[in-house]
Amino acid sequence: MAKVRKLSPEMKKYQNMAGRLRPGKPIVKNAVAAFFVGGLICSVGQGAQWFFMRHGMTPKEATSPTTVVMIGVGALLTGLGWYDRVVKVGGMGGSLPITGFSNAMVAPAMDSRTEGLVLGVGAKLFTVAGPVLTYGLAAAFVVGLLRYLITGVA
Amino acid sequence: MGVGRLSASSYRFDNVVIRSQAAVVGPKEGEGPLGKYFDRIWPSELNHHTSSEEAELALLTEAQNLALVKAGVEWSQVDLVMGGDLLDQLIATDFAARGHQRPLAGLFSACAVFTESVGLGAMIIAGGGPTVVLAAASSHHMSAERQFRYPIELGYQRTPTAAWTSTAAGACLLVEGRPVKEPDLIIESATFGRVIDWGTKNPNDMATAMAPAAFDTIKQHLRDVGRDISYYDQVYTGDLGVLGVKLLDAMARQEGLDWSSYLDDCGKSLYDTQRQDVHNGGSGPGCSASVFSGFLCRQLRSKEFRRVLLVSTGALFSPTSYKQGESIPAIAHAVAISRMN
Numbered sequence: 001m002a003k004v005r006k007l008s009p010e011m012k013k014y015q016n017m018a019g020r021l022r023p024g025k026p027i028v029k030n031a032v033a034a035f036f037v038g039g040l041i042c043s044v045g046q047g048a049q050w051f052f053m054r055h056g057m058t059p060k061e062a063t064s065p066t067t068v069v070m071i072g073v074g075a076l077l078t079g080l081g082w083y084d085r086v087v088k089v090g091g092m093g094g095s096l097p098i099t100g101f102s103n104a105m106v107a108p109a110m111d112s113r114t115e116g117l118v119l120g121v122g123a124k125l126f127t128v129a130g131p132v133l134t135y136g137l138a139a140a141f142v143v144g145l146l147r148y149l150i151t152g153v154a
Numbered sequence: 155m156g157v158g159r160l161s162a163s164s165y166r167f168d169n170v171v172i173r174s175q176a177a178v179v180g181p182k183e184g185e186g187p188l189g190k191y192f193d194r195i196w197p198s199e200l201n202h203h204t205s206s207e208e209a210e211l212a213l214l215t216e217a218q219n220l221a222l223v224k225a226g227v228e229w230s231q232v233d234l235v236m237g238g239d240l241l242d243q244l245i246a247t248d249f250a251a252r253g254h255q256r257p258l259a260g261l262f263s264a265c266a267v268f269t270e271s272v273g274l275g276a277m278i279i280a281g282g283g284p285t286v287v288l289a290a291a292s293s294h295h296m297s298a299e300r301q302f303r304y305p306i307e308l309g310y311q312r313t314p315t316a317a318w319t320s321t322a323a324g325a326c327l328l329v330e331g332r333p334v335k336e337p338d339l340i341i342e343s344a345t346f347g348r349v350i351d352w353g354t355k356n357p358n359d360m361a362t363a364m365a366p367a368a369f370d371t372i373k374q375h376l377r378d379v380g381r382d383i384s385y386y387d388q389v390y391t392g393d394l395g396v397l398g399v400k401l402l403d404a405m406a407r408q409e410g411l412d413w414s415s416y417l418d419d420c421g422k423s424l425y426d427t428q429r430q431d432v433h434n435g436g437s438g439p440g441c442s443a444s445v446f447s448g449f450l451c452r453q454l455r456s457k458e459f460r461r462v463l464l465v466s467t468g469a470l471f472s473p474t475s476y477k478q479g480e481s482i483p484a485i486a487h488a489v490a491i492s493r494m495n
Binding site for chain 2: 005007010011014015017018021022023024025026030078079081083084085086087088091094095100103104106107108110111112114124127128
């Protein structure tokens with residue numbers, strides 16, 4: 001496919017003009033919103049972890065149930081149609097925590113249920129989270145291998 | 155014959171009338187500034203339908219039926235149905251035809267398909283072909299999101315240049331004949347656009363991709379009909395939005411033309427861009443179809459406007475093409491509509 005099409009001077013001039021007229025992203029506002037939304041979600045997670053620790057778990061033991069609770073919260077808010085609003089305001093502050101991961105799994109599942117459980121939900125479940133999982137696993141493999149080669153601990 | 159060739163792009167018609175028109179929209183469009191002009195406003199995006207695709211099909215069918223009812227015409231009297239939508243394999247338009255059982259010419263030029271349908275419909279009527287043509291176009295916010303962007307409930311931040319695909323359908327019944335009923339609307343001429351690609355690659359900035367196509371078509375149209383832009387009360391582009399109209403105006407200015415007071419845009423008018431959080435404005439085939447069939451036709455019939463040029467604009471990319479690094483080709487088709495008296 002002819003991907004690199006040469007732009008004529010007229011086209012370049014136009015693209016420059018469009019660049020000037022295009023409204024900019026409100027980066028500062030977005031960053032502040034991401035800080036507070038992300039911070040709030042993490043605080044809720046911290047609260048959940050403390051809850052489990054108060055009921056006799058070590059901090060390490062409390063990690064797994066905390067993760068489960070946060071995934072559940074993300075899924076519930078997605079199902080209620082609220083989580084997209086959280087991310088709309090909070091941006092990466094809403095996408096990056098594990099609640100955002102939950103949103104990325106539940107949203108395509110909800111969306112594709114009209115196509116059935118196999119060809120819809122089953123096939124589309126990972127359309128958003130898939131790349132993150134693929135390259136996350138690949139990165140984990142590389143890091144694990146390096147760790148083994150350097151420290152000798154598997 | 156009633157069709158005159160003005161150039162390879164433009165044709166003039168003598169005897170094509172818009173007998174009736176109908177616009178059916180979703181709730182968000184109904185809350186917009188043009189809400190009172192639409193025939194029907196759905197209470198919810200899905201309106202009890204089980205899928206967004208099914209909802210779009212119902213929306214289009216409702217607009218088509220309503221246009222016929224308003225004209226007092228039966229489906230059996232319709233010679234040809236023309237139109238399109240955004241969905242893969244044109245399923246809204248095609249599935250609607252499964253219901254109405256009339257001859258169908260399904261068309262695709264993305265969001266420019268409404269003027270393509272009206273222009274072609276006028277041309278074949280004026281050329282002595284069918285005498286009654288129903289031209290329609292539709293889009294649905296949710297079905298378009300699913301196909302072109304992300305799942306509905308997935309959270310993400312839209313960029314300031316992103317457009318909001320409208321949930322809207324519009325239909326016009328074109329018939330052969332002299333204008334009889336006052337105030338009948340006539341289709342004066344049509345200009346079919348070229349595909350213009352000036353190297354825009356961002357699918358979230360269709361305004362920058364489409365503005366050169368709109369400029370090219372409007373310029374060609376004015377040259378072919380031998381008029382100045384002031385011949386029209388208003389030139390409405392399809393879905394260039396806030397940024398696209400600015401770009402179009404700037405391009406005209408660079409050629410020494412002052413078009414600013416004549417330019418407006420269906421996507422920009424459909425929503426309150428400040429209050430309704432639609433960023434650059436509305437888009438989708440249903441956007442220009444509903445704004446024309448709802449708002450502009452009423453303005454023409456109520457003598458607010460005498461003559462309008464509608465220039466629907468389409469970004470001709472697919473979810474595959476932009477991922478492969480291709481730039482976004484665009485097209486614009488224009489139809490000139492006027493009130494007889």
